[in-house]
Amino acid sequence: MTTRTVLITGAGRGIGEALARHCAGAGHVVIAGCRSPETATALAQVSGVELVRVDLRSPFDLGALAETLEARAVDVLINNAGTMGEGWERQALGGAQTDAAWLEAFETNAIGPYRVVEAALPALRRGAMRTVVNVSSVVSSLTHPPIGGLYQYRSTKAALNAITVGLALDLAAEDFRVVALHPGLVQTRMGGPDAPYTPEQSAAMIWRTIEGLPAAHSGRFLNVDGALLDW
Numbered sequence: 602m603t604t605r606t607v608l609i610t611g612a613g614r615g616i617g618e619a620l621a622r623h624c625a626g627a628g629h630v631v632i633a634g635c636r637s638p639e640t641a642t643a644l645a646q647v648s649g650v651e652l653v654r655v656d657l658r659s660p661f662d663l664g665a666l667a668e669t670l671e672a673r674a675v676d677v678l679i680n681n682a683g684t685m686g687e688g689w690e691r692q693a694l695g696g697a698q699t700d701a702a703w704l705e706a707f708e709t710n711a712i713g714p715y716r717v718v719e720a721a722l723p724a725l726r727r728g729a730m731r732t733v734v735n736v737s738s739v740v741s742s743l744t745h746p747p748i749g750g751l752y753q754y755r756s757t758k759a760a761l762n763a764i765t766v767g768l769a770l771d772l773a774a775e776d777f778r779v780v781a782l783h784p785g786l787v788q789t790r791m792g793g794p795d796a797p798y799t800p801e802q803s804a805a806m807i808w809r810t811i812e813g814l815p816a817a818h819s820g821r822f823l824n825v826d827g828a829l830l831d832w
C-alpha cells in the first residue's frame with residue numbers, strides 16, 4: 602500500500618473525525634484541521650494524526666496552515682468542515698434568519714474551503730494524487746431534491762459547488778481532480794441520530810470513492826459512493 606498524506610478540515614468531530622481515524626487506521630498520514638485542537642485530545646493520540654489549528658474564518662489560521670505545509674506534500678485535501686447556519690426553522694421562508702448568520706455560513710462553507718485550497722496548493726502540487734474533495738450536500742443541487750427552505754445552507758453549498766467547477770477547470774492541465782461530494786445523510790450533530798449512515802460508514806465510502814476517482818469525474822458532483830449527481 603502506498604502511504605498518502607491527507608489534509609482534512611473539521612476533523613474534531615463528526616464525519617471529519619471519522620475520516621481522520623479511517624485514513625490513519627489504513628496507514629496514511631493525516632493532517633487534521635480542527636478549530637480547537639486542544640479539545641481533540643483523543644484524536645491527538647491516534648498514530649499518524651497531526652493536529653493543526655484551522656478555523657476557516659480566521660485569516661491568521663489559514664496563513665499559518667500555508668506555512669505548516671511549506672515543505673510538505675499533500676496528496677488529498679478533504680474540505681470537510683461546514684456549517685448548517687442558523688436552525689432550519691429560522692431558514693424557512695419567512696423565518697427569522699439574520700444576514701450575519703448567513704454571511705458567517707458563506708465564510709465557512711464557500712470562502713473558507715477556497716482559502717484552504719490556496720493555502721494547500723503548493724503542497725498539493727508536490728503530492729502524487731492532486732485531489733481536492735469539497736464536501737457539499739445533496740440539498741445544494743438545483744434539481745434534486747425538490748424541497749424549499751434551508752436558504753443559508755443550500756446557497757452557501759451551491760457556491761462551494763461553483764468554486765469546485767472553477768478549480769477543476771483551472772487545475773485540469775496540472776492533472777488535478779477536484780470534486781464536490783455528498784457524504785450521505787450521516788449520524789452527526791448536523792445529520793441527527795436518525796440518519797442512515799454512521800460517520801464511520803460514510804468515511805469508509807468517501808475514502809473508497811477518493812481512491813477510485815476517475816479523471817473524467819473532475820469538476821463533477823458525486824454521491825458518497827462515487828455515483829454522479831446532478832448539479
Ligand SMILES: NC(=O)c1ccc[n+]([C@@H]2O[C@H](COP(=O)([O-])OP(=O)(O)OC[C@H]3O[C@@H](n4cnc5c(N)ncnc54)[C@H](OP(=O)(O)O)[C@@H]3O)[C@@H](O)[C@H]2O)c1
Nearest residue numbers: 611614615616636656657682683738786787789790791792
Ligand atoms: N451529516 C450529514 O448528514 C451531512 C449531509 C450532507 C453534507 N454534510 C456535510 O458534511 C460535512 C461534515 O458534516 P458533519 O455532519 O460532520 O457536521 P458536524 O458534526 O456539525 O461537524 C462540523 C465540523 O465542521 C467544523 N466547523 C464548523 N465551522 C467551522 C469553521 N468556521 N472552521 C473550521 N471548522 C469548522 C466543526 O468544528 P467545531 O467542532 O469546532 O464546531 C466540525 O468539526 C459538512 O460540510 C456538512 O455540510 C453532512
